[in-house]
Amino acid sequence: MRIALGIEYDGSAYCGWQHQDHCDAVQTHVEAALSFVADHPIEVVCAGRTDTGVHALNQVVHFDTTAERPLRAWVEGVNTRLPDAIRIHWVKPVAEDFDARFSAVARRYRYVIHNVPTRSALLRQRVTWVREPLDAAAMDKAAQALVGEQDFSSFRAAGCQARHPMREVQRVHVHRQGNMVLVDIQANAFLHHMVRNIVGSLLKVGQGERPVEWIAELLAAKDRTQAAETAPAAGLYFVTAVYPPALGIAEREPDCVVWRCA
Incomplete structure (x- = not known):
């Protein structure tokens, strides 16, 4: 099945989203945590790569898995394996032709x-x-x-x-x-x-x-x-990435972020 996730991260300590051999990237941590929960290697596709030091409120990714897990396991279980600066906020099963990058408008x-x-x-x-x-x-x-x-x-x-x-x-x-x-x-x-x-x-x-x-x-x-x-x-x-409404992909609005609380 194909699953979409919404990810928030503080990019301060990372060399961007995309996995790189010479530095710590957000994608590396997300894939490792998902692979642990799925019990098989997971690769994710993101809506938009971010550079070193850049943050995300609702980075959308998708991945394919043969593992059958309760939806909450893809949030709660994965979050227990992630650094404090990275969090999954929502999960949604999607059609096989959904693509976090190319389905975004x-x-x-x-x-x-x-x-x-x-x-x-x-x-x-x-x-x-x-x-x-x-x-x-x-x-x-x-x-x-x-x-x-x-x-x-x-x-x-x-x-x-x-x-x-x-x-x-x-x-x-x-x-x-x-x-x-x-x-x-x-x-x-x-x-x-x-x-x-x-x-x-x-x-x-x-x-x-x-x-x-x-x-x-x-x-x-x-x-x-x-x-x-x-x-x-x-x-x-x-x-966030914006998708056609029919896909039902969440556009998360956080409760408190720096520009509202400072």
């Missing part, structure tokens, strides 16, 4: 900026700190130039392995909640470092170093060297 990310004069000791690996006051309204206005299917070469990492730079940003919103400035973005797919590169340039607008029109100019330039530096990984959260 969009992905959502949130970037969290702690906009205060002094860096927080407690949030240092969960948010990006910016001392200078940010104009969130200007950032939001500038970000609207990103909406639509466009060439995102100016926000593409040099090592990006995607076949082409065209992506469709479906919506983007920058707003302030107290001392937090939040950048929410949804697209059909993302290029490597695309969100962090976008945020790096939006910060220049928010700090008044660049005009609102600059983001549209960067898109038109199709040149990564003209954009700002990549924003830090600590502020980035993979929020």
Whole structure:
């Protein structure tokens, strides 16, 4: 049978989602825990890989198994084998043709900026700190130039392995909640470092170093060297993958996360 899971993780201590031989990855721990419960080797497919230090609220994965287990065992049993920074929150049997990656119609990310004069000791690996006051309204206005299917070469990492730079940003919103400035973005797919590169340039607008029109100019330039530096990984959260409603895949809303509780 094929099973889908929703996974939350603090990526601070990991070199991203994908298994790598030279460092500790989230996928390695998830597959080991699932394999123990299933009593046979398990390989998972995720909705969207995350980089070193990036977090996830509802990373969706699927795997195939011949093991017959109560559904709660895939949550409670697996969680007992996982590090404290990784947790399974839901499980759902799915059709054999469901694919966590290819069945998704969009992905959502949130970037969290702690906009205060002094860096927080407690949030240092969960948010990006910016001392200078940010104009969130200007950032939001500038970000609207990103909406639509466009060439995102100016926000593409040099090592990006995607076949082409065209992506469709479906919506983007920058707003302030107290001392937090939040950048929410949804697209059909993302290029490597695309969100962090976008945020790096939006910060220049928010700090008044660049005009609102600059983001549209960067898109038109199709040149990564003209954009700002990549924003830090600590502020980035993979929020969820979006699936057709008929599939019944949960879009988990956590009770308390850093941008609501700080």
